[in-house]
Amino acid sequence: MSPVRIPLPSGMSARGRRRATGLLAVTVGCASLLMALAQAPNAKATVPGVLSMGSTLVAGQSITSASGTYTLIMQGDGNFVQYGPHGARWQSSTSGHPGARLVFQTDGNIVIYSTANRPLWYTSTNRAPIAARLVMQDDGNEVAYSAGGAPRWQSGTLAPPPNAGPFRAGNYVAQMQGDGNFVVTYQRSGSSDVIFQSGTGGHPNAYLAMQGDGNLVIYDGKRPLFSTRTSGNPGAHPVMLTNGNFAIYSAANQQLYSTGSSVLTAGIQPPPDSRFTLTWAHALGDAGPVALGSPGVGTLDASGPSVITGSRSGTLYAFHTGDGSRVAGWPVATGAAVDSTPSVSGSGSAAKIFVGLGTSAAPTVGGIRSYTANGAVRWSRGMAAKPTGAGTSGVQGSVGLGSLQSGLDAVAGSMNQEQYAVNGDTGANLRGFPWFEADSNFSTPSIAYISGVPYIIEGGDSTAGLAFGTQYPSGGHIRILAASGNGGNASRPGGGLRCAYDSDQVVQASPTIGNVLSGGRMGIFIGTGTFYPGRRDTNSVLAINTSCGREWQVALDGGTRATASLVDVQGNGSPLLIQPTFKAANSGSLYAINPANGAIVWHTALPGGMYGSATSIDLGNGYQSIIAATTGGTYIVDGRTGQITGTLNTSLGIQNTATVTRDPNGAIGVTVAGYNGYGRSIELHYELSGSNVSTVSGPGQWPVFKHDSQLTGVGS
Structure with a gap:
């Protein structure tokens, strides 16, 4: 496979350079460099789907999605690139550094180092919960997950369009709002009550993605804001239940996640x-x-x-x-x-x-x-x-x-x-x-x-x-x-x-x-x-x-x-x-x-x-x-x-x-x-049913606490 050079989206290269220089003392520093030098042996040439903490990819090594559709390869020119059925789909923009290697550090950060051990690119996933594995998913997205299944970084390269719903069942609707919040609402007679929310409002560009690995994630660009932590379950799917719960079910129809919103209704x-x-x-x-x-x-x-x-x-x-x-x-x-x-x-x-x-x-x-x-x-x-x-x-x-x-x-x-x-x-x-x-x-x-x-x-x-x-x-x-x-x-x-x-x-x-x-x-x-x-x-x-x-x-x-x-x-x-x-x-x-x-x-x-x-x-x-x-x-x-x-x-x-x-x-x-x-x-x-009255507050009636709206307590 020959090296590839991809035109970058506006600002992508600049962001990468700012990270490598401006944040070096904080996110990489001497301790991280020493950690990188002491990493485990190189990964095998092809690791099916997953790169684990402690692994290293050198030139020519790759990880491939379970179906074989998508591949992440560390190229000889130092660029880390994702390829799909129609060619290159994503890159780290680190070409021009022959011999560079990708290191999945034990602090959770994924870093590309030059041969002089200078960091060229990294995911900043060394903040709790730290990343524990990098997955090349069958949906075309590459995602770094914590040990508990929380997405910590992603490439933003979903192949299918994001599934944002709405999901409906009876009086209940689950959907993304324009402000980036994912909500479950109880709807009746032209009104609605929010009975669950993801708490991701304030991100108008956020979107909902039901990933091929079974995880439902809300992303703002490449940054995950929320997830159901149900990765590792290919074929899992979202379901809006008639009791008010929004859930994720496995391919075998076992419930993996629930909003718990049925308690509200x-x-x-x-x-x-x-x-x-x-x-x-x-x-x-x-x-x-x-x-x-x-x-x-x-x-x-x-x-x-x-x-x-x-x-x-x-x-x-x-x-x-x-x-x-x-x-x-x-x-x-x-x-x-x-x-x-x-x-x-x-x-x-x-x-x-x-x-x-x-x-x-x-x-x-x-x-x-x-x-x-x-x-x-x-x-x-x-x-x-x-x-x-x-x-x-x-x-x-x-x-x-x-x-x-x-x-x-x-x-x-x-x-x-x-x-x-x-x-x-x-x-x-x-x-x-x-x-x-x-x-x-x-x-x-x-x-x-x-x-x-x-x-x-x-x-x-x-x-x-x-x-x-x-x-x-x-x-x-x-x-x-x-x-x-x-x-x-x-x-x-x-x-x-x-x-x-x-x-x-x-x-x-x-x-x-x-x-x-x-x-x-x-x-x-x-x-x-x-x-x-x-x-x-x-x-x-x-x-x-x-x-x-x-x-x-x-x-x-x-x-x-x-x-x-x-x-x-x-x-x-x-x-x-x-x-x-x-x-x-x-x-x-x-x-x-x-x-x-x-x-x-x-x-x-x-x-x-x-x-x-x-x-x-x-x-x-x-x-x-x-x-x-x-x-x-x-x-x-x-x-x-x-x-x-x-x-x-x-x-x-x-x-x-x-x-x-x-x-x-x-x-x-x-x-x-x-x-x-x-x-x-x-x-x-x-x-x-069938009632039609002129008043409920006439003589001898007591319709509310303390008789009337002014709470006089005076009966007639």
């Missing part, structure tokens, strides 16, 4: 209840799942209602209920976990979204933030931990909206000692706030009117001790606080209460309010918690009046931190109090209670515990039924009998409240957001 399935249809689903892909925060509701643009949902990974999502498409500008990164339900005031471009940021696992991080309809930050407010000194606090409860001192105000407790009420337009403190709450508050405050005057009504925790002249008990509180807070009295930062009811247990549920006590009086209904063992008020629901006098108390079979709902389940215009309980992940209950006197009307055991509220749904029976979202699935409960009559999903754990909407087509929609068995977030939207 586990739990997306049609509902067992034939009355409902799954209309859209999103695999959110968050390692920090959607947990205590429920989907909030707001109309953010001309496409109708949207659900806004936060996750513990610090992401807020907004999807149109009609088709599941993303609202422009969303999702947004919050910088802190979201365990709260977003509240919304206004609609369209004037919509304002409010969210509490924080979770009990990181109680000092977070605050209150407000967003525009397109996801831009309106303002963000940190919260001090105490009236004096340093420290900050997060907000796990949600933000209640209403009018206290200005047109729109926002109020939230914190996980320390301060409660904030701020102007909803500016985020500035209202007069009399922050207000000293003395202990953590996981309850979402309500802004409600008593005799035409606005008040803040809320629960809270309490630790025994003296602060600012007040002796606090061990347990919790139900408080009715004036709109003016402490009135600006710095010596009494916890002043301004209309009244308070002290419980011997923490009060971590949020208040439910309605004119449903005997005689049509306003009642405040709230569950407790389980922090203090053996207390009287554990597992109880309390009813107090507007003077904080206890009207009744009823003990149930589990924890009552879930917020109650007022729902007309009898169809007679007189709502009952629907209270969930949590006993264990696979056990809870639902109670219907007469709010006038605390009498239990019915009680139903559930296959999961409930942290969130029950919501109402009109199934066309003349009364409201109940959606119970539990840690063991989501169930339909008949409002009159309390019997479970249907199931929406049994594979998602849900710690929040199902959200009911009137979708743009008039149908009743149900959105649930939770986590699958792998701890990954899933959001599902169902429609009640």
Whole structure:
């Protein structure tokens, strides 16, 4: 075979010379030169397909692909050249150096040395993971691989065109994006969620290659960015599976590689209840799942209602209920976990979204933030931990909206000692706030009117001790606080209460309010918690009046931190109090209670515990039924009998409240957001087949957490 001289692509020769001179001291140096001089004996004249670490090719020696189609030869003129069926295909551009040799060094670098031991060309594969073998592949590409199968260098001479997909199976598509990222997406109803990505974005010239040796590699020019590390398996092929995994299978159909992306979509399935249809689903892909925060509701643009949902990974999502498409500008990164339900005031471009940021696992991080309809930050407010000194606090409860001192105000407790009420337009403190709450508050405050005057009504925790002249008990509180807070009295930062009811247990549920006590009086209904063992008020629901006098108390079979709902389940215009309980992940209950006197009307055991509220749904029976979202699935409960009559999903754990909407087509929609068995977030939207309603928020209905988008907790 006679020597060949090949015209080089623009810049190729210059790059080679810069490497040999500018990087010599770093990548070759004395140690590498000594290593080259001590290499193993020369390789045989022809080594089938592979050149191993420690080998040397001298003039006339070569390696040939397994099929014999392609050959790499160290020529007598010092040039290292690849030949194929139609002649030369690649070269090292080192001609003019007779007697040069190629050395595969034990540090992983492949170097061509002159007879004077000067490096002329090298692969720079001596960085971890170092190259362990050079393969002349049957696809025409020559690739240096690490011992673990990772490509470390390649000639970029694939003979067949790169196979970039797309690969499809059901709702799943795997393909290269224009930015160089290889993604697997879950597609439904015109929207898509990325459930796997190669992390190679930012390389717009990158391409995907399914190599003849069985390795799937993403290259940017000659530089490998990603691989499945499945080399050594000729005949291997890519497969998009119907479970969401993108895989490489051997010629014998054994799985060699999988993206593992099926874990993100586990739990997306049609509902067992034939009355409902799954209309859209999103695999959110968050390692920090959607947990205590429920989907909030707001109309953010001309496409109708949207659900806004936060996750513990610090992401807020907004999807149109009609088709599941993303609202422009969303999702947004919050910088802190979201365990709260977003509240919304206004609609369209004037919509304002409010969210509490924080979770009990990181109680000092977070605050209150407000967003525009397109996801831009309106303002963000940190919260001090105490009236004096340093420290900050997060907000796990949600933000209640209403009018206290200005047109729109926002109020939230914190996980320390301060409660904030701020102007909803500016985020500035209202007069009399922050207000000293003395202990953590996981309850979402309500802004409600008593005799035409606005008040803040809320629960809270309490630790025994003296602060600012007040002796606090061990347990919790139900408080009715004036709109003016402490009135600006710095010596009494916890002043301004209309009244308070002290419980011997923490009060971590949020208040439910309605004119449903005997005689049509306003009642405040709230569950407790389980922090203090053996207390009287554990597992109880309390009813107090507007003077904080206890009207009744009823003990149930589990924890009552879930917020109650007022729902007309009898169809007679007189709502009952629907209270969930949590006993264990696979056990809870639902109670219907007469709010006038605390009498239990019915009680139903559930296959999961409930942290969130029950919501109402009109199934066309003349009364409201109940959606119970539990840690063991989501169930339909008949409002009159309390019997479970249907199931929406049994594979998602849900710690929040199902959200009911009137979708743009008039149908009743149900959105649930939770986590699958792998701890990954899933959001599902169902429609009640054949339904066509004018509203889901009329008298006796309770469609969302805390009744409405402003989270007032006031039932009609």
